[in-house]
Amino acid sequence: MDYKIAVIKGDGIGPEIIDQAIKILNKIGEKYNHNFQYIEALAGGAAIDKTGSPLPEETLEICRKTDALLFGAVGGPKWDKLKGTEKPEQGLLKLRKKLGLYANLRPAVMFEELKDACPLRADLVKGGLDILIVRELTGGIYFGKKTTMGDKAIDQMEYSKYEIERIAHKAFQIAQRRNKKLVSVDKANVLETSRLWRRTFKEIAKEYPDVELSHMYVDNAAMQLVTNPKQFDVIATENMFGDILSDEASVITGSIGLLPSAALGVNYGMYEPIHGSAPDIAGQGKANPIATILSAAMMLKYSFNLQKESEIIENAVKKALSLGYRTTDIAKNGEQTVSTKEMGDIVTELIGQ
Ligand code: IPM
Ligand code: MG
Numbered sequence: 001m002d003y004k005i006a007v008i009k010g011d012g013i014g015p016e017i018i019d020q021a022i023k024i025l026n027k028i029g030e031k032y033n034h035n036f037q038y039i040e041a042l043a044g045g046a047a048i049d050k051t052g053s054p055l056p057e058e059t060l061e062i063c064r065k066t067d068a069l070l071f072g073a074v075g076g077p078k079w080d081k082l083k084g085t086e087k088p089e090q091g092l093l094k095l096r097k098k099l100g101l102y103a104n105l106r107p108a109v110m111f112e113e114l115k116d117a118c119p120l121r122a123d124l125v126k127g128g129l130d131i132l133i134v135r136e137l138t139g140g141i142y143f144g145k146k147t148t149m150g151d152k153a154i155d156q157m158e159y160s161k162y163e164i165e166r167i168a169h170k171a172f173q174i175a176q177r178r179n180k181k182l183v184s185v186d187k188a189n190v191l192e193t194s195r196l197w198r199r200t201f202k203e204i205a206k207e208y209p210d211v212e213l214s215h216m217y218v219d220n221a222a223m224q225l226v227t228n229p230k231q232f233d234v235i236a237t238e239n240m241f242g243d244i245l246s247d248e249a250s251v252i253t254g255s256i257g258l259l260p261s262a263a264l265g266v267n268y269g270m271y272e273p274i275h276g277s278a279p280d281i282a283g284q285g286k287a288n289p290i291a292t293i294l295s296a297a298m299m300l301k302y303s304f305n306l307q308k309e310s311e312i313i314e315n316a317v318k319k320a321l322s323l324g325y326r327t328t329d330i331a332k333n334g335e336q337t338v339s340t341k342e343m344g345d346i347v348t349e350l351i352g353q
Contacts, residue, residue: 002035003304004066008059011045011088012277013287013340014072020289020344021070021296024316027348028300028309039066043095044074044088044277054091060098068303069099069270070296073277097138101263101270102163103170104135104242105298108249108259113321114330117254120226131232131249132178134171135242137263139163140193142239159193159238164200170264171236172208178233180211185221185237185245197238218245225249250274257288257329258317260295262302269303271295285339288327290317293347316350 007022009015022038029036041059048054054074063069074088084090095101110118110129118125144156168184175182184201186194198215205213216224218241224231225248237245250256259274273291281287297313300306325346331337338346 001304002037003068004037004039005299006059006063006066006069007038007040008043008069008071008074009040009046010043010072010074010277011076012073012279012282014044014046014074014277016283016285016340017273017287017289017292018070018072020340020347021292023344023348024293024313024351025296027351028313031351032306032309034304034306034309038070043071043091045076045079046074047091048079048082048086048088054086054088055094055098059091059095063095063099063268068268068299069095070292070299071095071270071272072292073273073275075277076279076282078279093142095270096263097143099268099270100138100265101268102136102138103167103264104133104137105174105262105264105302106133106135106242106246106250106259106274107131107261108133108246108253110253111255111258111318111321113318114254114258116332117330118252119254120229120252124227125229125252127230129229129253131229132174132234133242133246133249134167134174134234134236135246136163136167136236136238137242138239140239157191157193157240159196161196161200164197165204167236168201168204169207171234172204172211172213175211175234176208181233182211182213183221183232183235184213184215185218185235185241186215187218187241188215189217193238201236221245222248226252246274255330256291257327258290258294260291260293260298262295262298264302269299271299271303285341286328287340288329289340289344290320290327290347293317293344312351313347316347319350320346 041062141157144158188194188198263270301310
């Protein structure tokens, strides 16, 4: 089969980590007879430098012509002085909005091999963690009306029922394929949008009687994630709560450099590592390419329905870790490390075996 993939390398470590993921996709293509074609596009700081805009129209056109998008990372101190609406991050937010990528899947999985890196007490995470955060990605305070009038600024938080319905369906369907437990996180004791959110989740729950739905306030959820993380399987929440909780969840796995994500719309998916562009280590071969490699694996699973190939990548990554290969971010003091490219080569080789 032929698959067309838009590729946005972005800024900082973006190019070096994307190159590793492409190497792995090519290996999978070679081995299982798929033809992956890549079309590069610009977004973020790299796009600002070349075109003046963090998301040129041409990039959207390329995305619309392809089956999925592989995304590195955007941003960096070079563009810090730009106004909010002109910053590299705007490229990412606009991509999400314009491509209708409303469902953000952020798995937080603890790799057995790296359990020492978990900042929580060992007994709290015994047996490992496997949480999936389903974050609403195109609504809420991120996209509500924004105004500044002198000394007053307003960010409006808005949700329409259909936006909550579609993310609820997505979350229930994912919960059905996992352990059938869904926690919906909101702030329904204070926010109108959260009350609508909770009512809508309760309604949609009737269509999924096999899934156990519970509700939690976001402040409590933030606390429960560090005191009793094993209670969670699938968490569904609105845009900003999901932004915050997914950073928290990722760091308790001890490995933000390992975690991938998917942003899904009706017919399109964008796949990117959870971490940022890490400008401080860009170009030094220190970045961990695994989150991006696993994002490519998610692409195979969710956009191309290539379940087996996706698992082969995941297993190759686990194997590389169990063989003791470490990039600097996950190495313990004194442990020998491999470079970004070496890690990519090792995983590629393991796929070939
Ligand atoms: C994320 C990031 C983005 C967000 C930023 C870069 C706009 O933090 O993907 O979690 O807030 O959504
Ligand atoms: Mg974030």
